[in-house]
Amino acid sequence: MRLEYFQLIDRIVEIDLPGRKISSEATVPAESTIFEGHFPGYPLMPGVLLIETMAQTAGWLVVAANRFERMPFLAAVKEAKLRNFVKPNQVLNVSATLEHEGSGYAVTKARIRLNGDVVCDATITFRVLEFPNDEMKSMMHAWAKRIEFPSEVPAHG
């Protein structure tokens, strides 16, 4: 996780477009100023950042489904449940499925597992729009490369 850049997943493990699903991995950093406040003497990964971790994973699935032609922006989070604490150094397995794509929106279901147990889950909706500019699109390609976005998923057309 690069908490300071709000880039929360370390690598994409798999994108299965026919199966409309994705999995990713994210390791909570050992240290962060976030943990100095949340909470002093008892560092916990904030729930909103776990939701964002799910959203970024699901978002990459939407990017893949749109062949890098359109960009998902977070629009709704429903039924988010934070079932257990997540602490520094823990390795998170994140997964998401695509429930609806089209009409300008994508609806996904996402969850995070820790050692096999579900620690959080939510239904996450995105507004899917054209990339606002070329700079963002190229940054997304660079980010995709860094997190091992699979080369067999076409990045163009």
Added chain:
Amino acid sequence: MSTTFDTIANIIAETCDIPRDTIKPESHAINDLGIDSLDFLDIAFAIDKAFGIKLPLEQWTQEVNDGKATTDQYFVLQNLCTRIDELVAAKGA
């Protein structure tokens, strides 16, 4: 057995917190009831579940964007009911 209109009016009232008695067959979901596209997505999912169909939202959006259809055809509730009844009939055919 409730009518198609009653079912979707109840879904809209519940999903968008709109008083049920303000929802009429001639109401336009967007222009009269003020439902935005994000809320309509929730309504469409609830309709899909209630009727066992899949509203072709993407196709409708495309038709409106291309000028081949007006929003009235899909978003005036009595017209939406007709579309739903057609989809239910097609499913049973």
